[in-house]
Amino acid sequence: MGLWMLRIALYFICGISGYYFAVALFTHPLSGAGGLLGGCLLATLTFFIEEPLKNLSLRHLSGSVIGLALGMMFANLLSNVFLSNLLNGQSITLPLLGVFYGICGYTGIRIGYKKGEEIFLPRWNPFDKKPPRGECPKILDTSVIIDGRISDITETGFLEGPLYLPQFVLNELQHIADASDPVKRTRGKRGLEVLGHIQKQAHIDVKIIDKDYPSVRDVDAKLVELAKETRGKIVTNDSNLNKVAQLQGIEVLNINGLANALKPVVLPGEEMNVKILKEGKEMGQGVAYLDDGTMIVVDNGRKQIGKTLDVLVTSVLQTPAGRMIFARLKEDTLRENRGKGYDIPLDSEF
Numbered sequence: 001m002g003l004w005m006l007r008i009a010l011y012f013i014c015g016i017s018g019y020y021f022a023v024a025l026f027t028h029p030l031s032g033a034g035g036l037l038g039g040c041l042l043a044t045l046t047f048f049i050e051e052p053l054k055n056l057s058l059r060h061l062s063g064s065v066i067g068l069a070l071g072m073m074f075a076n077l078l079s080n081v082f083l084s085n086l087l088n089g090q091s092i093t094l095p096l097l098g099v100f101y102g103i104c105g106y107t108g109i110r111i112g113y114k115k116g117e118e119i120f121l122p123r124w125n126p127f128d129k130k131p132p133r134g135e136c137p138k139i140l141d142t143s144v145i146i147d148g149r150i151s152d153i154t155e156t157g158f159l160e161g162p163l164y165l166p167q168f169v170l171n172e173l174q175h176i177a178d179a180s181d182p183v184k185r186t187r188g189k190r191g192l193e194v195l196g197h198i199q200k201q202a203h204i205d206v207k208i209i210d211k212d213y214p215s216v217r218d219v220d221a222k223l224v225e226l227a228k229e230t231r232g233k234i235v236t237n238d239s240n241l242n243k244v245a246q247l248q249g250i251e252v253l254n255i256n257g258l259a260n261a262l263k264p265v266v267l268p269g270e271e272m273n274v275k276i277l278k279e280g281k282e283m284g285q286g287v288a289y290l291d292d293g294t295m296i297v298v299d300n301g302r303k304q305i306g307k308t309l310d311v312l313v314t315s316v317l318q319t320p321a322g323r324m325i326f327a328r329l330k331e332d333t334l335r336e337n338r339g340k341g342y343d344i345p346l347d348s349e350f
Contacts, residue, residue: 018042019035019039136231137161228248239256273311286298313327
């Protein structure tokens with residue numbers, strides 16, 4: 001309602017101004033009506049200009065304004081140096097001034113728009129209240145949607161604030177789902193199913209953002225631009241995007257980092273019950289896995305493949321790919337202790 005009132009007021013102001021301007025300049029009886037019509041056309045033109053201006057980023061808008069100001073200053077300097085002396089008072093002076101100012105103004109806007117990408121604007125604005133921490137938007141990227149674990153995280157309620165799904169991410173996901181490669185097609189369909197599951201969760205607010213950046217081709221770069229504009233956090237499991245975003249001061253929520261932090265802490269000497277699934281690389285080793293995918297290498301476990309046994313942790317190795325646990329069969333440890341003279345029955349607690 002407020003927007004329509006503002007537009008009506010603009011029509012009224014432009015129309016009345018055009019009417020009195022035309023009456024003051026011309027003596028024709030219909031000059032007032034022509035001025036009124038001209039004012040309304042100017043207001044309509046303003047509404048057409050309004051839409052593309054709303055989609056401009058603050059950096060591009062600032063660069064364009066600065067470029068226009070510099071272009072006008074340069075045109076004024078050229079006109080004072082050349083036109084005022086060469087065409088002193090001639091009738092062609094005004095058209096030439098229009099050409100000078102038009103070319104310099106247009107060139108300044110174009111250069112300022114392009115160079116506006118290099119302008120650094122601080123993320124904190126003293127005139128813009130920063131949203132509460134819990135209301136900070138979380139921007140989903142394609143990889144974390146296809147991964148699927150984000151659905152489980154949102155279902156537990158640990159992720160607060162609205163989830164932003166950019167339209168360009170949704171387009172990329174649709175493109176993957178329509179790919180001729182069956183592997184890509186399966187991954188894309190899985191991502192769409194994950195989004196559907198998240199949208200059905202009552203406590204999660206999923207917003208599809210139509211904002212796009214035509215001058216930026218890479219989806220990761222668009223995510224960074226959107227995060228800067230909305231002051232949101234990017235949710236991803238892409239290590240490259242993680243590094244690029246952090247270099248530009250964007251907060252990142254890495255699903256892989258969360259998974260590693262939630263892995264259970266295992267200390268040497270602890271007892272675990274695992275199922276030996278396959279052979280290890282070394283002679284006699286068997287391999288088992290925890291529910292979170294952590295690999296357990298069991299000495300002398302090769303002959304126990306397919307069995308669920310108690311093992312004792314001997315050491316834990318942290319690798320770039322994750323955590324690896326080394327263990328030995330509890331039965332072997334008890335038998336070794338008995339050989340050393342300890343009277344420990346095989347079915348006792350160690």
